[in-house]
Every structure is written in C-alpha cells, then in structure tokens.
Amino acid sequence: MQIDRFYEELEELLYSKGITENNDIDFLNDLENHGYLNLYSAYKKILNIDSETPINTKDLKFIYTFDFDLQSLVFKYLIQFEISLKERLNYIMCTKFGYAEHEYLAKDNYNTSGKFNVENTINNALLKIRYDEYPIKHFINNRKLVPPWLFLKHIPFGNVQQLYKILKSEEKSSVVNHFITNHSSLTIDLKKEFFDNSLEYIRHYRNVIAHANRFINHNISTDRGNKKSFLKHYFSESILTEYEFNTSLCRNDVNGLFFLIIILTPSKLLRDRFIFELDLLIRQYYEADEGKKIMHISKIPENIVDRLSELNNLTH
Template sequence: MDIKIHFLSIPGTDNFIEGTNFNDLYTLHMIDTNVSSIVFKNILFVEQYLKTKIAYLVSEQYGVYTNPKDLSNCNPEDYLYRNNYGRSDRGRNNILRQLKETLSSDRINDSVAHYANIRNHIPPWILVTNITFGLTIKWYNILSSSDKTRICSEFLQTPDLSIDEKKEFISISLDLLRRYRNKIAHGNRIFNLSGLPALPKKQLLDLSHNVLLSSEYNKNIGKSDLFAVILTCFILIDNRYILTNFMSDLIYTLNPYANIRMNGKSILEILGLPNNLFDRLDALHKQKFS
C-alpha cells in the first residue's frame, strides 16, 4: 500500500491533508524500510529454525541418503522415500520431486556441490541450505502426523494447548510469515497489508501470555497484521539473545519518532502497532524465559 494514503484528505485521490510535506513522506518511507529489514531478518531466523528441525528429524528417522536422479521416490533407503511421509497429502510426490530437483539444478550452493562431488550422499542438513522457505514449509506439510507432532512440540512447549491446536498454530503462523516475507522481498509497504492468514485466537492469546487482549484481537489487532508477525516471531524463536536484539533493533529504529504525530497518529499507530509495544514485548520476553 502506498505510504501517501496516510496523508490524504480524501482516500483514492491526490488531495493531501493541509500541512503535509515531503519530509513526512520521506520519514515514513525510511521507517517502513528499516522496520521491514528488522522483521525480515527475524523471519529468516524462524526459517532457519524450521529447516534445522526438519533436517534433524528426517536424518534421525530416515537416514542421510538420497539419490537426486531417482525421482520415483520408491527407494526405502532414501530419506525422501514417499512412504516416509503422510499418505493423505495429494501433493506429496510432487513436493518430494521438487526437493530432489533442487539438488539437480544449476543453482546448487557450494555445500550441495561439495557433497554431490566428494561424498556419496546429500544429507537433509545440506539439502535445507538449498531450498526456499516456501518449499521448506511444503516439506513440513507432508510430514507424517507423528513427525509433525514432534516438530510442533519442539516449537511450542506449552502444556496448555492440545497437539491439534499446536499444529493449527504452526501451520497458519508459518504461512503468515512466508507471505509477509514475500511481500517485503517484493518491495511492498508493511503498512496495512491485507489478505494475510489470521492467527487462531485461542492459541495466540495463550502463547503471547495475554500481552494481546481478546478485545484487541476482535478488532483485528494482532490477528494478521505487523503486530501478528512480530508476536509470531517472538513465539517461534526460542533464543533469548536473538529476541533481545529484535527488541533493541525496533527500539533503536522507532524511539527517535516517539513524540512525532502525523495526521493525528503516532508512528506506532500508523504501523498498526500498540503505543506500548515495547512494554508488551518486554513482558512477553520475561514470561517466555521465566
């Protein structure tokens, strides 16, 4: 969405609110760029966490051997053997084929090239370095029910949610982060993005330790917006140092504009974030690692 929409007296026109100046537009553009970079970086941490968890599980359960040239996925010795994965997913064979095709493409990285040329196998922890976040999520989606249970339980260790509730949250939250990441990568503004999946209310309120209120969620705050993405990163990243840096980066970027108002709104409000964002993130951080 174009930044200028926040400065229009009549939506859908080019009539700016009296007093709007170029500096306001430029300031908002720079804030958008900087916050996008911070969020993007932390979504990458979630992506790496997912890849690591899948690679460790698959190698432990199904071994380290795969043949990139065998696209039938019928070899029981191959960790991409189709019967290792959920039989109900119609796209299973296609996804397994996509995984192998990344190993045969001209875009393999140095790690894959080394294993392909020197070793006699390409283990899962090398495969994941060569695939996209989207394909990684597809790989997760075709895992067997028990394998999904293990990964979801590692991500979400709370005893207050059933495994089905955990699986629902992981599935939707990964899709939310993927879509948001793609929008940032394609240069979209992070202000008021629409069409993103909504996080399930019960799980979100529980996992955020109620730093998000039910009444706020009902008003679409923290449901599928920037605040939802930030909360999701805080929930899925289990590293005190990374989350401390996440907060510090946001504070460093946004605090200089704490007393600035544009069109009667604070910068945080324009971003769709609560004005006490940092207090909430600090409370969530303390609860998470208490």
C-alpha cells in the first residue's frame, strides 16, 4: 500500500505542475514502470505546459514512447558505425603492424609527438580486456596471442576513439577516406577535422542513449557540434540551408546525428535501411492524434526523411 501511495503522490505532483489527466491511459502504471524522472523531469524543459494547448498524461506517454523508439532505431546504426570503425582499425593493425599485441600496440606505430599520450591510451584500452573470457582465453591458450580483431571487439567506443586519435597521419587518412567517400574536392585535412568531430558527436549521443536520458531536442555543445566548413558542401534548399544551420538545425542536435549516420555509413544497404525505418517511425507517430504537437516539440522537421534521401544521393 505504501508503494501505491508513493506513485499516487507523484501523479498528484504532476497535476500540480499543470499536467492534465487523460483517462485513456493508466498513467499510474506508467509511473511504476518508467519513473517520474523519465516520464516528466526529462521533458519538462521542452514542454510548453503554459501554452494554449495543454499537455496531458497521454502526451507524456506519447513523447516518452517516441523518444524511446527513436533512440532504439538510432542506437542500432551507431553500433553498426562502431563495428565498421573497429574493423577499419583492425585492417590497419593486421596489414601494417602485426597480429600479436606487442606488434600492433607498439608505441612506434603511433603518433608519439601528438597531444595525446600514446602509452596511457594503450594502457587504458588494455584495462578493458577480460582475458579470462571466451574467445580471448581460447586464443591465449591455443595461439598465445590476442589478435587485433579480438582486442578491438572487447574495448568500448571511447577507447576506440582514443586509439584513432593516436594514429599517424597516413593511417588516419586511410580511416577517414574509407568513411567519407565521393568527396575528391575536399582536402584530407578538412575530412579529418570533420571525422574527429563526428566521433565526439557520436560518442556524446551514444552515451545519452546508453544512460536512458532524453534524446529528442537534446543538444551537444556548439564547440563539439558539426562544423560549417564541412556541411556547407551540402547546403541546398532540399537538404539544409545556411540559414537553418546558423539557427542550429543539424549543427548540434539530433538531426545532425541523422546526417552523420548517412555521411559516415559506407554501405548503401544500411543507409537506405536507416532512411526506410526512420520514415516508418515518423509516419507512425505523425499520424497519431498527438503526433503533430509532440513532433513539433521534438524539433525534427516533418520532411527530415526527404532531406536525408537527398543527402544520401549526394554523399556516396
């Protein structure tokens, strides 16, 4: 009974903040399963509760569910990018450095004159390896080594990002040109700057999703956002205008992450699949009674799928 009263009090607290009740849903049950923090606190800054169109409990459930579904979709493609990045590093390590740890993790293979400490970066990655787990344990027992593909598979994205940063210029170029294709007019330095920035952009939103924080209408700091020097090459009326970018669209928001997924996914099959699945998701929510109100709050353009389709045609 105390537990029931706990959630009843939270529900009453919501109503005192201007949220109205909608009898179509059992919001008390939603509070018990998702929590006050996830259903209300995460969104209160973006909900215009004092507007002429009041926000009710069904709206809260709707925006939470949309956010969750969108996160699930995006996370799948961020994981695929991580897999591709690890595989590119694996290729470089295997073909240029060697298959044994003392070969592919040798300091001389990396840029020791850069601003990142090579030894610390490598040691931090090694700390993440569980040598007593399969299949690493199997390789150690039978082949007396941990090949690059296993080493990379068992370290988090943040450590992979740091390993990329300590690569020498030639190896960095190999990675960047694998992901950013069909851009012969762009200098390698510009592509490297964009890629460096994209890794931080992706890492930030990946962590937002992993910790179940609000995803829609969430902004990364502008100094870590997408750079105009690169995205200006895509400026057009059908993809993204300079005015839209200057007013934050795709600069440091979720829409910018959508752009990165298209730009940095070499596989046409995966790019097409992402656009298709995003289109299905957005159509599903736009067609609901609460759709337009909540989608407006999300700051995702109604024509985002058309924009991404145009970008897809230009990028690769």
